[in-house]
Amino acid sequence: MKTRTIAEPYKIKMVESLKTTTREQRLAAIKEAGYNTFLLKSDDVYIDLLTDSGTTAMSDVQWSKMMIGDESYAGARSFYTLEAAMHEIYGFKHLIPTHQGRAAEHLTSLIRIQPGQYVPMNMYFTTTRAHVERVGGIFFDCIIDEAKDTKVIHPFKGNVDMAKLQKLVDEVGPEQIAYLNIAPCVNMAGGQPVSMANMREVRAFADKYGIAVIYDATRAVENAYFIQQREAGYQDKTIKEIFRELMSLADGCTVSSKKDNLVNIGGFLATNDDGFARRAKELVVVFEGMPTYGGLAGRDLEALAQGMREMVEDAYIASRVRQVEYLGQKLIDAGVPIMLPIGGHAVFLDATNFLPHIPQDNFPAQTLAAALYVDSGVRAMERGMVSAGRDPKTGENNRPKLELVRLTIPRRVYTNLHMDVVAESCIELYENRHKIKGLTMTYEPDSLRFFQARFEELEPAMA
Incomplete structure (x- = not known):
């Protein structure tokens, strides 16, 4: 029997007009932005796939909850509403709200890391690594090797390589491990998930050596969906059940609520550790502010509490991931090189194989993101050498094996017709890839350079 189309589990109640521009206007805009899509004005963007952070369309129930927000400075009722939702969905003992995820990372790094200690991660994330290194910590990559090959098909490319982890502990001792920082899913690897079995191995390892496990649980609901779809024994479990089991294997987490939690601002720390809390x-x-609001208004806390409950609805998360799959499959069918398998929150163009004639020193991923914008008004972002930054000891560029362009799908915002527009632009660029030239960096901030760095073309080819 032919599989029936499954539509989005919601209907559109409000619309926002999109601005269309000419190629000449877009070329002028990208030059003004120094070929950095982060520096474009949103009014000059047609389809915005820069990030899924804070770009969610909230539900009617979330908007209604905002009207009952308690704006008391201390002990606000809305905090306890959020705390109850966190207990129900995540299951941790303590909740500390923050204005967004990187604030939670900042607090965690300050408290947990002593200078010279290692923080193993299943691949780095930009802000997490920056906070670790700012307090003297040392990032250690313990992701499986399959994660760094875009062509390898593996159901759980985000998994921790237990041999790498053991080798590090054997060399430096468990007391030199600040904590294990595990991301389900792994953003920089293309939105790739971890398996429940692997997280049980990580938990057993941590218990053996007395090391805390802290999740970056920003996109963990998407990870729960992949476990449901790919891991034996979970097909008949609900996303809510799988998510809660996954959280039970950690001692705490940091969360940017602007992703899974379906809100436009906010984050939090959650932990079972009384002393850390x-x-x-x-x-x-x-x-940030008082522990009962952490830089957020009471209305934000109410919307966040509702978002936590909506994010684990099976129909919602299936629709969300399937839209990403829809775009990815169109590109695969056309022969466009992307990270395989398709991830949870984004499709990642493989810039190395898309633009093999551009060396890494000329930033192929940054170049491709700029070219995509000029072609169609679609804004994406670089995840390659620019994002990787420099080695804090040598000052040399970090050279990641992956040079990716992230086409990040906001939640409940665009239709599949928008995805068709994106796919057509990527396909046409790929067919004419030999015309695309590289970039050189003209301005480089000291940290997190991908946000504000500026570039210029080696040759004026985008015109």
């Missing part, structure tokens, strides 16, 4: 509440007052 106490110190985090002390520091959150210094950097």
Whole structure:
């Protein structure tokens, strides 16, 4: 029997007009932005796939909840509403709200890391690594090797390589491991998930050596969906059940609520560690606000609490990931090189194989993101050498094996017709890839350079 089409589990109640521009206008805009899509004005963008962070369309229920937000400075009712939702969905003991995810990373790094300690991660994330290194920590990549090959098909490319982890502990000792920072799914590897079996191995390893496991749980609901679809024994479990089991294998987590949690601003720390929670509440007052609001308004806390419950609805998350698959499959069918398998929150163009004539020193992923915008008004972002930054000891460019362009799908925002537009632009660029030239960097910030760096073309080819 032929598989029936499954539509989005919602209907559109409000629309926002999109601005269309000419190629000449887009060329002028990208030059003004220094060929950095982060520096484009949103009014000059047609389809915005820069990020899924804070770009969600909230539900009618979320908007209604905002009207009952308690804006009391201390002890607001809305905090306890959020705390109850976190207990139900995540299952951790303590909640500390923050204004967004990187604030939670900042507090975690300050409290947990001593200079010279290692923080193993299943591949780095930009802001996480920056916070680790700013307090003297050392990033250690323990992801499986398959994650760094775009052509390898593996159901759980985000998995931790336990042999790499064991080797590190044998060399430096468990006391030199600040904590294990595990991301389900792995953004920089193309939105690739971890398996429940692998996380059980990580938990057993951590218990053996007395090391804490801290998730970056920003996109963990998408990971729960992949476990449901790919891992034996989970096909008949709900996303909510799988998610709660996954969270039970960690001691705590940091979350950017602007992704899974379906809100436009916010984040939090959650932990089972009483001592860590106490110190985090002390520091959150210094950097964010009272522990019961953490830089957020009461209305934000209410919307976040509702978003936590909506994110684990099976129909919603299936629709969300399937839209990403829809775009990815169109590109695969046309022979466009992407990270395989298709990830949870984005399709990642493989810039190395898309533009093999451009060396890494000329930033193929940055170049491709700029070319895509000029071609169609679609804004994507670079995830390659620019994002990887420099080695803090040598000052040399970090050279990741992956040079990717992330086509990040906002939640509940675009239709599949928008995905068709994106696919057509990528396909046409690939057919004419030999015309695309590289870039050189003209301005480089000291940290997180991908946000503000500026470039210029080696040759004026985009015109």
